[in-house]
Amino acid sequence: MYAQVIRQDRFGDPRTAFQVEQVDVPAPGADEVLVAVMAAGINYNNVWAARGLPVDVIGLRQRAGEPHDFHIGGSDASGIVYAVGDEVTSVAVGDEVVVHPGCWDPADAWVAAGRDPMLAPSARIWGYDTNFGSFAQFTLAQEHQILPKAPHLTWEEAAASTLVGTTAYRMLHGWAGNELHEGDGVLVWGGSGGVGVQAIQLVRAAGATAVAVVSDDERGRYAVDHGAVGYIDRTEFSHWGVAPHWQDDTRQTAWQKEARAFKRRVRDLLGRDPAIVVEHPGEATLPTSAFVCARGGMVVICAGTTGYSATLDLRHQWVMQKRLQGAHGTNDEQARAYNRLLLERRIDPAVGEVLPFEGIPAAHADMGAGVAVFGNRVALVGAPEPGLGAAS
Numbered sequence: 001m002y003a004q005v006i007r008q009d010r011f012g013d014p015r016t017a018f019q020v021e022q023v024d025v026p027a028p029g030a031d032e033v034l035v036a037v038m039a040a041g042i043n044y045n046n047v048w049a050a051r052g053l054p055v056d057v058i059g060l061r062q063r064a065g066e067p068h069d070f071h072i073g074g075s076d077a078s079g080i081v082y083a084v085g086d087e088v089t090s091v092a093v094g095d096e097v098v099v100h101p102g103c104w105d106p107a108d109a110w111v112a113a114g115r116d117p118m119l120a121p122s123a124r125i126w127g128y129d130t131n132f133g134s135f136a137q138f139t140l141a142q143e144h145q146i147l148p149k150a151p152h153l154t155w156e157e158a159a160a161s162t163l164v165g166t167t168a169y170r171m172l173h174g175w176a177g178n179e180l181h182e183g184d185g186v187l188v189w190g191g192s193g194g195v196g197v198q199a200i201q202l203v204r205a206a207g208a209t210a211v212a213v214v215s216d217d218e219r220g221r222y223a224v225d226h227g228a229v230g231y232i233d234r235t236e237f238s239h240w241g242v243a244p245h246w247q248d249d250t251r252q253t254a255w256q257k258e259a260r261a262f263k264r265r266v267r268d269l270l271g272r273d274p275a276i277v278v279e280h281p282g283e284a285t286l287p288t289s290a291f292v293c294a295r296g297g298m299v300v301i302c303a304g305t306t307g308y309s310a311t312l313d314l315r316h317q318w319v320m321q322k323r324l325q326g327a328h329g330t331n332d333e334q335a336r337a338y339n340r341l342l343l344e345r346r347i348d349p350a351v352g353e354v355l356p357f358e359g360i361p362a363a364h365a366d367m368g369a370g371v372a373v374f375g376n377r378v379a380l381v382g383a384p385e386p387g388l389g390a391a392s
């Protein structure tokens with residue numbers, strides 16, 4: 001099969017790290033499904049895979065005993081089931097499907113005990129931690145990852161949002177004690193981006209209210225069109241990055257002034273402080289997220305796109321009893337719940353750009369350079385042109 005392949009000696013700029021190569025089609029194991037890929041969503045995770053940072057995913061797998069010296073990324077797919085393993089019962093050849101990105105070893109004691117598999121030692125993100133993701137004519141996934149494709153969506157729409165949407169679902173609904181409730185207020189960073197626009201729609205679907213943070217008015221309007229009640233242009237503020245030390249009175253005072261002004265804007269738009277803050281920029285924004293979050297609320301974070309050395313003022317954290325929660329991937333229950341909303345047409349997958357298969361390296365390079373599109377980028381793989389695959 002043809003695949004966009006990353007190799008260790010090409011780690012670096014995604015534009016050159018990915019190259020089209022011919023590789024053998026993998027054979028499905030007993031609990032695995034081979035899917036003929038029609039379209040593949042582009043996510044930030046394979047920017048990291050292409051750079052070989054912060055981990056070399058190929059070396060990591062080889063050290064764990066896997067044979068392949070290459071990586072085929074891609075953590076979002078729509079396609080048609082082509083072959084199934086001996087133990088597969090819920091999926092048949094010919095089914096039109098999408099793939100969710102949470103996978104794990106079913107024999108893992110944590111999983112076997114019925115606990116959240118995304119917290120198991122064997123939890124992995126398909127198409128990043130695992131090989132044979134969706135940037136190829138065929139992809140391999142475990143049976144439980146396979147979900148029905150929403151019939152009204154084209155191949156590219158169906159491939160666009162499962163990873164970001166299921167991640168946002170877990171962020172908002174996955175943390176007992178701080179689950180999203182009807183009537184809650186939520187602050188969403190990057191409200192016109194992949195995770196952000198899905199989070200906004202999920203907030204609206206739950207009868208709650210989202211305010212988006214964006215970097216210009218056009219992005220703000222896009223977030224509002226998808227259900228945000230308002231937006232804040234972050235370029236009007238300048239207190240981003242690591243917060244000043246608490247003993248540095250002058251810089252602390254300046255930081256507090258900006259942070260308080262930002263907090264007032266959030267409050268004005270939401271009518272209250274946010275019960276949940278959907279975080280992913282990380283270093284640039286975490287001090288502000290922690291500051292604006294409501295008493296007893298939660299900052300839930302799935303990435304550190306702007307850096308990992310985030311600071312937060314512990315005084316607010318304990319006195320206001322706020323929670324800082326990491327979130328990663330999805331379990332089956334969360335993925336099915338998100339897919340149900342897609343099937344019910346309550347969520348727009350938010351396709352921002354459709355690319356040919358050959359466009360995968362440049363799309364990752366652009367993403368890594370911060371060239372944002374609205375919503376999600378998708379590459380056509382088996383689908384010959386955009387607009388196909390939707391039932392009339």
Ligand SMILES: NC(=O)c1ccc[n+]([C@@H]2O[C@H](COP(=O)([O-])OP(=O)(O)OC[C@H]3O[C@@H](n4cnc5c(N)ncnc54)[C@H](OP(=O)(O)O)[C@@H]3O)[C@@H](O)[C@H]2O)c1
Nearest residue numbers: 044167190193194195214215280281284302303305328329
């Ligand atoms: N752990 C997981 O399971 C998981 C799953 C999905 C995604 N992620 C991660 O989440 C992150 C976001 O993914 P995505 O698909 O939403 O990416 P994306 O579509 O590129 O959107 C990122 C958004 O971040 C905003 N942004 C950029 N620089 C910023 C800054 N300095 N301060 C505040 N906001 C900034 C941008 O909006 P504005 O410029 O308009 O503010 C942009 O819309 C990535 O790092 C990705 O790897 C993690």
